[in-house]
Amino acid sequence: MSPTSTPKGAASLRADDVKPEALTKGPKSRTGGLASWVDDRTSAARPTSYLLKKVFPDHWSFMLGEIAMFSLIILLVTGTFLTFWFVPSAGRVIYNGSYVPLKGIPMSEAFKSTVDISFDVRGGLIMRQIHHWSALLFTVSITVHMFRVFFTGAFRKPREINWVIGTILSLLAINEGFTGYSLPDDLLSGTGIRAAEGFIQSVPVIGSYMAYFLFGGAFPGEAIIPRLFTVHVLLLPAVIVGLFTAHIVLVAVHKHTQYPGPGKTNDNVVGYPFMPVYLAKSGGFFFIVFGITTLMAALVTINPIWLYGPYDPSPVTAGSQPDWYMGFADGALRLFPGFAEFNVFGFTLSLNVFIPSLIVMPLLYTIAGAYPFIESWVTGDKREHHLLDRPRNAPTRTGLGVMAISFYLILFLAAGNDLIAIKLGLSINDITQTLRILLLVVPPLAYWVTKRICMSLQRRDHDLVLHGRESGRVVRTAEGSFFEVHEPLPEHERWTLVQHETLTPLQLTATVDANEVRRKSTRRERLRAKISSFYFADGVHPVTPAELAAAHHDGSAREAIETGQDSGAQEPSDQGWVGQLHGGADERPETDAYASHEDGVDSSPTSER
Amino acid sequence: MSEHGTESAGEHVSQPGTALRLEQGQVEGAGNSEGQVGIPDRFSNPGLPPHVSRSADLDEVAAHRAERQVATLFGISMVATLTFLVAYFAIDQRTYQFIPGIGQASLSNIVLGVSLGVSLLCIGLGAVHWAKTLMPDTEVTEDRHPQRSSDEARHETVETLEAGGRASQLGRRPMIKYMLGGALGLFALPLVVQLAGSLGPLPKADLATTFWRRGMRLMRDPEMTPIKASDVTLGSVFHVLPEGIDKSHDVLEEKAKAAVILVSLPPAVIRVPRERDWGHDGIVAYSKICTHVGCPVGLYEHRTHHLLCPCHQSTFDVANDCEVIFGPAHRPLPQLKITVDAKGYLVADAPFLQPVGPSYWER
Numbered sequence: 001m002s003p004t005s006t007p008k009g010a011a012s013l014r015a016d017d018v019k020p021e022a023l024t025k026g027p028k029s030r031t032g033g034l035a036s037w038v039d040d041r042t043s044a045a046r047p048t049s050y051l052l053k054k055v056f057p058d059h060w061s062f063m064l065g066e067i068a069m070f071s072l073i074i075l076l077v078t079g080t081f082l083t084f085w086f087v088p089s090a091g092r093v094i095y096n097g098s099y100v101p102l103k104g105i106p107m108s109e110a111f112k113s114t115v116d117i118s119f120d121v122r123g124g125l126i127m128r129q130i131h132h133w134s135a136l137l138f139t140v141s142i143t144v145h146m147f148r149v150f151f152t153g154a155f156r157k158p159r160e161i162n163w164v165i166g167t168i169l170s171l172l173a174i175n176e177g178f179t180g181y182s183l184p185d186d187l188l189s190g191t192g193i194r195a196a197e198g199f200i201q202s203v204p205v206i207g208s209y210m211a212y213f214l215f216g217g218a219f220p221g222e223a224i225i226p227r228l229f230t231v232h233v234l235l236l237p238a239v240i241v242g243l244f245t246a247h248i249v250l251v252a253v254h255k256h257t258q259y260p261g262p263g264k265t266n267d268n269v270v271g272y273p274f275m276p277v278y279l280a281k282s283g284g285f286f287f288i289v290f291g292i293t294t295l296m297a298a299l300v301t302i303n304p305i306w307l308y309g310p311y312d313p314s315p316v317t318a319g320s321q322p323d324w325y326m327g328f329a330d331g332a333l334r335l336f337p338g339f340a341e342f343n344v345f346g347f348t349l350s351l352n353v354f355i356p357s358l359i360v361m362p363l364l365y366t367i368a369g370a371y372p373f374i375e376s377w378v379t380g381d382k383r384e385h386h387l388l389d390r391p392r393n394a395p396t397r398t399g400l401g402v403m404a405i406s407f408y409l410i411l412f413l414a415a416g417n418d419l420i421a422i423k424l425g426l427s428i429n430d431i432t433q434t435l436r437i438l439l440l441v442v443p444p445l446a447y448w449v450t451k452r453i454c455m456s457l458q459r460r461d462h463d464l465v466l467h468g469r470e471s472g473r474v475v476r477t478a479e480g481s482f483f484e485v486h487e488p489l490p491e492h493e494r495w496t497l498v499q500h501e502t503l504t505p506l507q508l509t510a511t512v513d514a515n516e517v518r519r520k521s522t523r524r525e526r527l528r529a530k531i532s533s534f535y536f537a538d539g540v541h542p543v544t545p546a547e548l549a550a551a552h553h554d555g556s557a558r559e560a561i562e563t564g565q566d567s568g569a570q571e572p573s574d575q576g577w578v579g580q581l582h583g584g585a586d587e588r589p590e591t592d593a594y595a596s597h598e599d600g601v602d603s604s605p606t607s608e609r
Numbered sequence: 610m611s612e613h614g615t616e617s618a619g620e621h622v623s624q625p626g627t628a629l630r631l632e633q634g635q636v637e638g639a640g641n642s643e644g645q646v647g648i649p650d651r652f653s654n655p656g657l658p659p660h661v662s663r664s665a666d667l668d669e670v671a672a673h674r675a676e677r678q679v680a681t682l683f684g685i686s687m688v689a690t691l692t693f694l695v696a697y698f699a700i701d702q703r704t705y706q707f708i709p710g711i712g713q714a715s716l717s718n719i720v721l722g723v724s725l726g727v728s729l730l731c732i733g734l735g736a737v738h739w740a741k742t743l744m745p746d747t748e749v750t751e752d753r754h755p756q757r758s759s760d761e762a763r764h765e766t767v768e769t770l771e772a773g774g775r776a777s778q779l780g781r782r783p784m785i786k787y788m789l790g791g792a793l794g795l796f797a798l799p800l801v802v803q804l805a806g807s808l809g810p811l812p813k814a815d816l817a818t819t820f821w822r823r824g825m826r827l828m829r830d831p832e833m834t835p836i837k838a839s840d841v842t843l844g845s846v847f848h849v850l851p852e853g854i855d856k857s858h859d860v861l862e863e864k865a866k867a868a869v870i871l872v873s874l875p876p877a878v879i880r881v882p883r884e885r886d887w888g889h890d891g892i893v894a895y896s897k898i899c900t901h902v903g904c905p906v907g908l909y910e911h912r913t914h915h916l917l918c919p920c921h922q923s924t925f926d927v928a929n930d931c932e933v934i935f936g937p938a939h940r941p942l943p944q945l946k947i948t949v950d951a952k953g954y955l956v957a958d959a960p961f962l963q964p965v966g967p968s969y970w971e972r
Contacts, residue, residue: 055751098703125715126722158756191904194865195920198967201816208816208969213808218815218862219903223808255753263657269751277744284736292729298722299711313865314830314848314897316905323702333902334921341939341968350935350968353902384693418922428922429935433720486823492658499654521690546648600950 016056037538056278057258057271061148066282067141070289072244078131079233085121087113088183090222099306105268107185107310110225114184115306129297135177136302137293139325141168149196150371150401152388154257156381160372165243171361172240174325179232179322182305185225188313191320193224195333202350207356220311235370260499262492270387319418331414332356335436365407378531382508394459395454395502396535406446410439437537458540461497465489465543466551498542505533655749665742681686682735684948689728696720816963817972820867821945826852827871827894827955835954836871841892846909847871849894851957859862866965868897868905869945871955872927881930887946889955894945895931896965899923901938903967916942940968 039045045576056062089109095102096114117124135357146166149155155163182189197219198209216223256270264270272278308317322330338446340352373602376382391398413420421428468486476482488518489497506529620669664671696717706716757763779786826835833855841847849869857863864946868955884893895916904920913930923936931942943965948959964972 037920051749053751055749077705120702122697125718126725129718129722169959181730181837191920195902195904201967201969202902205968205970208812208971211969212810212812212815213805216809219865220807221663254749263748263750264654265654266752269753270748272746273749276738277746280736280740280744284733284740287729287731287733287736291728291733293727294722294726294729298719298726301714311861312831313861314850314868314905316907318908320904320919330921336937338901338923338937338939347970348968348972349970350939353967356937357902372649381765384755429924432922432936491655495652495655498652519894543652544648546650547651549648579969 029416045189051252052275053275054274054460055255055269055271055276057256057264059271060261061152063285064141064145064148066285067289068138068145069244069248071138071141071284071293072240074134074285074293075131075138076237076241076291077078078127078134079237080128082117082131083233084111085117085124086110086183086229090185090220090225102306102309106311108225110183110185113308114186118306124292124531126297128298129302130294132181132302133300134293135180136324137289139170139173139177139323142166142173143325146170147401147405148213148369150259151391151398152259153385153394153397156385157372157376158254158384159250159257160376162247162254163372164369165250167365168242169240169247171365172243176232176236176240177323177325179228179236182228183225184305185304185306185311186305186307186316187311187317188320190220190313190321191316192326193311194219194313199353202351202353204354205347205500214285220313225292255386257386257388260390260496262495264387266385266387281324292310319331319422321415321419324412326410327415328408329357329361331411331435332360334417334432334562335411335414335439337436346446363406366595368404378528378535380532390496390500392454392457395451395458395539398454399451402450403443403447407439407443410435410442414439454539455538462543465494465497466548498544500542502536502539502541503530504539646769656963657750663742663746665747670752672728672743674712675738679735679739679743679805679881682738686728686731686735688723689731691723693721693728713841721773723811751787780802798815816866816969819961819965820863821851821957822870823957823959824950825957826950827869827947827957828852829852832870837953838889838949838955839891839953840956841871841873843873843875844911845873846911848897848907859927865903869894869904870897870916872914872916874912874928878928880928884930884944886927887944887958889947889949892955893927894948894955894957894959895925895927895942896945897942899938900933900940900942901936903966906942 009426035045035048087109092106092111093112094108095105095112095115097103097108097116097120102115114128117128119125143354149163149166178192197211197215201207202213203210211219214224214227215221216227256271258264258269258271261270272281321327333353336352336356338352342349342351389397417428417431418436420426421431446469468488470489471485473485475481475485488494505507619683632770643647661827666672681698682717689778700720702715702717704716705713706719708714708719711719774780792870827847827849828851830837830850833850835852836847836849847870849871850864851867851869854860854863854867870893871894873892876885879885879891879893885891887893897907897920899906899920901921901923906923906925908917908919909915909927910917914926915934916925916927916931918925918936919924921937922935923938925931925938925942926934930944933939933941943961943963945961947955948958950956
């Protein structure tokens with residue numbers, strides 16, 4: 001209390017309080033009563049009403065991220081169930097449960113409790129299988145969601161941070177998956193841990209120390225199962241849930257992106273409010289995802305560890321593959337040639353293991369995480385983007401994306417080289433060699449083909465806007481020639497095809513300034529201009545009104561953009577069907593057609609009306 | 610093109626109302642100038658397309674039908690939930706049933722899973738159907754605002770930060786700054802040291818030694834019976850463990866290093882004299898732990914004398930001292946020197962003379 005204040009009676013301390021009757025004013029309904037009670041204590045009214053009224057745009061591809069979100073919830077629920085019966089211990093026991101083929105076999109408590117969940121806990125198998133299927137769905141949906149975000153350019157400013165968070169989430173998710181499927185300590189996953197121990201040993205200088213620290217001594221030891229358990233149920237889920245929350249909060253802060261279309265701009269969101277439409281749609285979709293996952297778990301067996309048996313370092317099953325999301329890393333191991341192991345001053349540098357197992361994955365994820373910053377540096381584009389790109393309108397980005405996917409897919413295929421060899425009756429050596437070559441050849445090819453396809457699609461859009469749709473109505477003119485009437489696109493359809501902007505390559509500024517002094521850092525600028533031209537040099541510009549008008553005036557099929565000839569604009573026809581006649585060349589009098597050819601390439605185009 | 614407009618940065622600007630050629634990339638109209646009706650440089654956004662009403666919006670019968678469908682879906686869900694509850698108690702966990710398309714399967718798992726799945730799915734389908742047919746489908750537009758805060762807010766934040774920094778006198782009292790930096794830099798060390806130091810022992814020579822000692826019998830894995838040299842027929846292959854490993858304190862840890870594969874070749878095909886010397890009459894023993902990442906090299910092809918690792922397909926040529934002939938491994942599998950004892954059983958003549966298993970730095 002400040003020294004100038006005058007002493008008052010105790011009652012006057014509360015003199016400024018709001019009178020009780022003023023507090024009770026508010027919505028009169030029952031919901032209103034409850035809401036008032038909560039709001040009196042939390043002042044939640046304004047944020048709640050903001051969230052309830054929040055508008056989400058509608059598109060099927062926006063459900064991919066939702067599948068990931070709902071799978072995460074399913075994983076948390078079913079995973080918690082499993083912890084009630086799973087025993088995270090490598091302690092040795094002799095099995096004496098109800099699954100006869102394993103009776104009398106020594107195994108770890110982890111394996112035994114997993115078999116018990118599958119055979120002796122009522123409904124335990126369904127929970128285990130929902131958990132495993134859901135983990136696969138989680139990683140699949142994250143991956144496909146990433147593709148959507150990448151190809152539509154949704155990672156651009158202001159969403160770069162969220163892209164980085166998403167990339168980390170994806171990396172954590174696959175490692176969460178690995179720690180999870182390693183827990184049952186069955187022969188298949190134990191072989192996976194054995195390989196992981198080999199990866200860690202390959203770290204230069206400190207590899208064997210790291211391995212002994214992580215495993216608490218020699219492989220397999222009794223420490224790794226409880227340690228993986230803590231990582232799987234506590235550490236990684238906590239980080240994943242934390243980052244996921246940040247991911248969702250940022251989605252709300254940025255407001256969802258939307259696809260371009262009539263009425264949609266960079267400054268608005270067009271869609272449906274959360275209350276009631278998205279509450280029902282999204283809430284319902286959660287149950288759909290949960291329901292389908294459960295049906296899969298009921299009807300399709302996954303990870304039948306009782307068939308693999310408990311882990312033993314001596315036997316191994318042929319055709320051992322990790323879960324799908326670790327496939328690319330396993331494939332990298334299979335393709336990486338063995339000559340990359342070196343002897344350095346009497347020490348062993350095992351790059352044939354270290355690079356594919358411990359470098360490739362973080363490297364790929366770092367490149368993915370850095371991409372938004374690279375692209376914005378190249379484009380020099382620092383504006384906010386809330387309208388998505390149609391993938392065809394960003395041919396270079398789309399090409400690079402497909403290039404990365406093809407690289408990933410070949411690594412993924414390589415993880416199944418033994419299965420391919422068996423199923424197709426081919427030599428595994430040939431398959432591996434072929435995949436090694438394809439890994440280097442296919443990605444650039446995929447880039448090039450994708451870029452060409454995108455540009456063709458852009459040209460198709462371009463033509464569609466200029467020439468409209470074929471109506472199927474053939475008209476005979478007074479001169480006796482025939483043409484098909486083309487109907488111009490309706491305004492709302494046309495907008496989607498012409499709304500995008502095209503970026504032109506950055507131009508190099510002068511290398512000397514106004515005072516004829518050489519400017520510094522031109523090398524960096526030259527590089528940037530070069531990459532910029534790689535990105536944008538051969539873009540197809542969207543049709544402008546002037547071009548559409550020109551196409552209509554021209555009224556013939558001889559627009560140079562199609563024929564590639566420098567035939568020039570012809571005098572517009574005055575016959576009243578301007579703008580609708582884009583049929584064959586026959587629609588014009590022959591004399592005109594010949595005239596344009598006689599003019600030759602260098603003819604000065606006629607332009608006067 | 611000079612007649613059509615001036616060229617600037619690869620774009621072409623038309624004069625109002627003139628026809629153009631279309632070959633030169635983007636052509637922009639010059640807009641509305643000098644009172645002429647010109648062509649705008651870009652198309653303008655036509656705004657939201659006209660709303661199309663659904664049948665349930667216009668037809669009360671259709672709306673009723675949708676209502677019944679939603680209610681039915683929720684009803685099915687309730688029935689499925691009850692089925693789950695009944696099946697949970699009624700179906701024995703050990704009942705197996707032939708299901709077409711699936712085969713012999715746990716009845717309990719299938720009934721519980723299908724009923725739970727249908728129960729969840731129908732709630733979801735009902736809710737989505739409700740939203741799509743009966744809830745308002747008029748599109749709503751919400752404005753966006755730039756992420757950037759107002760200049761005043763940004764200025765104020767920076768000002769507060771800097772004022773706080775000044776008020777703390779950090780700049781004026783460097784002693785505090787450096788000591789705080791040191792303290793904060795060091796405080797995490799005890800945590801790191803506790804964790805790293807206590808996680809596990811140092812490897813020492815552990816990775817380089819195995820359970821094998823001179824004179825140990827080679828035992829069949831997993832029967833743990835000794836192998837007579839005369840029982841090893843030409844072309845046969847044995848999975849082998851050292852005698853007494855099952856009595857060892859750390860069975861799995863020892864197995865992970867000591868597993869051996871025993872192969873009998875015609876002595877003539879063995880191309881390396883040392884390999885022949887370390888074997889017995891064409892019977893040779895090699896470490897089964899792959900030199901790549903440590904999987905057991907379990908697949909032997911006896912016509913080609915190749916050993917294949919099922920994990921990453923490293924292939925070793927037994928006839929040529931288990932050199933790598935294909936795949937990502939680099940080093941050959943180490944050989945175990947064997948001989949026969951007085952009773953004709955195969956025994957180790959020496960422990961492994963080099964570390965087995967995956968490579969590591971100081972091996």
